[in-house]
Amino acid sequence: MQLFVVATKRKAISRKPMMQNKTTTNRTRYLHMRSGLVRPKPSAREGFTLTELLVVISIIAILASLLLPAVSRAIAKAQGVRCLSNLKQLQLSCLLYTDDNDGRLPPNNTTIMAGKLTGKPGSWVLGNAQSDLSSSNIEKGVIFRYNGSTAIYHCPADKSTVEGHKELQRLRSYSLDWYLGVDPTVYFSPRIKLRYSEIVTPGPSQVYAFIDEDPSIDDGTFWCPFEHAPDWGNLPAVRHGLGSNLSFADGHVEHWRWRSPKEIGNVSDQEDLHRLWLASPFSPFRSPN
Secondary structure (H helix, E strand, O other), rough: HHHHHHHHHHHHHHHHHHHHHHHHHHHHHHHHHHHOOOOOOOOOOOOOOOHHHHHHHHHHHHHHHHHHHHHHHHHHHHHHHHHHHHHHHHHHHHHHHHHHHHOOOOOOOEEEEOOOEEEEOOOOOOOOOOOOOHHHHHHHHHHHHHHHOHHOOOOOOOEEEEEEEEEOOOOOOOEEOOEOOOOOOOOOOOOOEEEEHHOOOOOOOOOOOEEEEEOOOOEEEOOOOOHOOOOOOEEOOOOOEEEEEEEEEEOOEEEEEEEOOOOOOOOHHHHHHHHHHHOOOOOOOOOOO
């Protein structure tokens, strides 16, 4: 019995150094791994295969083709809303001017400078939108003080640039109906109105004032008189889905969609032209037919 106990103790004693050596080895390996001396064995799979990458790229391309048109439509819609807001603020500025000036409409006169039609001093806007390099001609206009922002004179969808300066974007996109505020001694028409109270047939809610103009924009007038039939004098913009935004003399704004692209000399484009004539002041002697 004593011999068995002694043998067991000897085995335990002889096994202890081996266990200690094994523990020390494991601990040393762990410390080396933490310090970067020993790297773990790489797994059999560390990245995507070529096939998987092609599948991911294809999915991204499909999603982009579905989303980009929707994003473009959303941007265009937002630009249209901002354009209407600009016209609304311009029209309110005109109404404030009228209230402060005994019912007179803002002057809308033009002259010729350096061979170009130019907004005359004392008008709602000065200069020529195609060649103005700064906002000074906007700020000199008689309605500018009622808002004080040059941004409302420009449609966000208008990417036109200044003549001879492709790096400069035009500062103005809107013009005022030639029949409103024009000096009748320059070009007489019985349809010209100088006071708000004269806008009777049709009434202010049916007479357009400001319109989004392009590419014929120059001075501050939108010249498309009934007497000039059967062609456009100036051209409305079509940057909002083949349509233009307009303000009306009573202060509201509308989006009009045209039936035809706009081009000077297109005598077949009579339906849109007639529609705009009907939204202008009528002569006290006759109406357009």
